[in-house]
Amino acid sequence: MTGWVAIAGLGPGAEALVTPEVTATLAEATDVVGYIPYVARVAERPGLTLHASDNRVELDRARHALEMAAGGRRVVVVSSGDPGVFAMAAAVFEALEAGAPEWRDLDIRVLPGITAMLAAAARAGAPLGHDFCAINLSDNLKPWALIEKRLRLAAEADFAMAFYNPRSKARPEGFARVLELLREACGDDRPVIFARAVSTPEERLTVVPLTEARPEMADMRTVVLVGSSLTRVLRDGPRPLVYTPRSAPE
Amino acid sequence: MTGWVAIAGLGPGAEALVTPEVTATLAEATDVVGYIPYVARVAERPGLTLHASDNRVELDRARHALEMAAGGRRVVVVSSGDPGVFAMAAAVFEALEAGAPEWRDLDIRVLPGITAMLAAAARAGAPLGHDFCAINLSDNLKPWALIEKRLRLAAEADFAMAFYNPRSKARPEGFARVLELLREACGDDRPVIFARAVSTPEERLTVVPLTEARPEMADMRTVVLVGSSLTRVLRDGPRPLVYTPRSAPE
Structure with a gap:
């Protein structure tokens, strides 16, 4: 199995503001990583593991996502809003820069969302x-x-x-x-x-x-x-x- | 029939980046107004009139949308990206400010999109x-x-x-x-x-x-x-x- 990381924006809150791209990517994931209230927005289903963590542990969460993807998991890191605007995308790239060199070859995508x-x-x-x-x-x-x-x-x-x-x-x-x-x-x-x-x-x-x-x-x-x-x-x-x-x- | 105007962002191009909110609003519209390539992204259906116009006529288009809504039509003004970022929303409000006083009571919504x-x-x-x-x-x-x-x-x-x-x-x-x-x-x-x-x-x-x-x-x-x-x-x-x-x- 080839692992990947998608850093996905859930938008400001309403389900009607989540893009179909994000919904489809969540449907393919084996693992969802993120801050507790954002992970709570993802529906549970068989085959999906939810990893909710507290605020202020963005780098730990990012490393965990990259490690799982390197091990073959399909990981979605969820952010509110747009992941690229004061959210999880930069944290994942900081972890990538400081982490194992082979992580740089991972399939990493950022999925935009409606920012606040x-x-x-x-x-x-x-x-x-x-x-x-x-x-x-x-x-x-x-x-x-x-x-x-x-x-x-x-x-x-x-x-x-x-x-x-x-x-x-x-x-x-x-x-x-x-x-x-x-x-x-x-x-x-x-x-x-x-x-x-x-x-x-x-x-x-x-x-x-x-x-x-x-x-x-x-x-x-x-x-x-x-x-x-x-x-x-x-x-x-x-x-x-x-x-x-x-x-x-x- | 009570008219309204929704100024909707279609995102950068891919259908997977159009929010469900925009898709649902287009399904309720009687009229779609916009620049030719953006209107071309909206599927034709019975009961929907497409009004495509050339670039650089933003204010004419905005007035047309407001007039139709004042007459009871359900009008979607389509923009690419997000309508509030260098797109149609400001043009509609300029037309509103310069237009008939009763337009200010219209039901006008802006539906955000993924900006470029x-x-x-x-x-x-x-x-x-x-x-x-x-x-x-x-x-x-x-x-x-x-x-x-x-x-x-x-x-x-x-x-x-x-x-x-x-x-x-x-x-x-x-x-x-x-x-x-x-x-x-x-x-x-x-x-x-x-x-x-x-x-x-x-x-x-x-x-x-x-x-x-x-x-x-x-x-x-x-x-x-x-x-x-x-x-x-x-x-x-x-x-x-x-x-x-x-x-x-x-």
């Missing part, structure tokens, strides 16, 4: 309809100063922005600092979208001007979008419409 | 595995100076970058200037990925260091990804593996 910022943007209208950036606000793996530097430069570039992991338990004050920095750099009335658990029963969408944005509006399941200088709110309330036009003036 | 940069990133490994930005290199709707400004700031922020519409027929010299600017700002050895028509039979993936990147490696169907200073190439050749680690050093 695009699910959130779709729900809100089209806030990322022009040039934008995506920043992970967690400082677990990078210095805080780099986050601040990127925020300042992104504001100067007038990008719309998407923030993943806005509030970590370890550093709750970080996101307050981010909002403060953005108010200094962008002014007060920039639309900010807090999109929590989009496409799940716990979905909640809040649109406020930057001046009213508060750190506690975000939690670990929230992605935050901040408009560019051109982003506007066409409709407020429970069905908000926020968009960034395709044109920028001369 | 994430399909390309998945094929190449995980080049967007850390903070990144997405820039439309076309200067049809924005001044060229803004594109250059954003490129310089993105390089200073050390973002990985994804470029849509790298080469327009109207301005072929623009992309040559982009590569020159990036070489000045990033040095010569940054990995550059040219990903053409990913997931279609015409797919072609090329990875070169920045110093070897040439404008003619991109065409209208190509998305271009440029690594950050930390992006590395784990495997060259026909099955390249390029990734950006999750960590940045202190």
Whole structure:
């Protein structure tokens, strides 16, 4: 049996947002590896072993997946969203780089999924309809100063922005600092979208001007979008419409 | 009959990358509106009218969709990729903003899809595995100076970058200037990925260091990804593996 690893994106939560490619690949797998709540989304069946692990053990999980594939297993590493956006794909390649040389010849595929910022943007209208950036606000793996530097430069570039992991338990004050920095750099009335658990029963969408944005509006399941200088709110309330036009003036 | 508009992303090309949500919504539509090659991807059936139009008439198409929905039709506006990323969603909201006030009460949904940069990133490994930005290199709707400004700031922020519409027929010299600017700002050895028509039979993936990147490696169907200073190439050749680690050093 020839083993392989597929690193698959399950999308933001709803089954209707899982691609047929991912569904078909899961049907061929012998093993599924991932963080507990994502593995819980995969149906059990005979011949399939589920390996659920806790958060913060991404590298162990990646090594385990590569070892099993090297031994002939057909392994799917599940991520939420898109595996290539602040998710498991980079962790698997880090394990590959540091691991056994023969792992580099393995059949490894990344299967894209609907990433949280695009699910959130779709729900809100089209806030990322022009040039934008995506920043992970967690400082677990990078210095805080780099986050601040990127925020300042992104504001100067007038990008719309998407923030993943806005509030970590370890550093709750970080996101307050981010909002403060953005108010200094962008002014007060920039639309900010807090999109929590989009496409799940716990979905909640809040649109406020930057001046009213508060750190506690975000939690670990929230992605935050901040408009560019051109982003506007066409409709407020429970069905908000926020968009960034395709044109920028001369 | 209550009309609605759904702005749906068909993904980069393969049917296996169309979400079940989009497939189900197309099955309920009375009308499909879009650019000729995207409408061609929708199967004909009794009760469904296909309205295919040429490129560069996005606003006409958007108005037409909104008019039909206001008249009670169930309209799907199809985009390739994700409709919120340099595609039809912003155009529909521009038409909405400029159009009849009653349009603002319409049932309008955006259905996310797999956008080109994430399909390309998945094929190449995980080049967007850390903070990144997405820039439309076309200067049809924005001044060229803004594109250059954003490129310089993105390089200073050390973002990985994804470029849509790298080469327009109207301005072929623009992309040559982009590569020159990036070489000045990033040095010569940054990995550059040219990903053409990913997931279609015409797919072609090329990875070169920045110093070897040439404008003619991109065409209208190509998305271009440029690594950050930390992006590395784990495997060259026909099955390249390029990734950006999750960590940045202190």
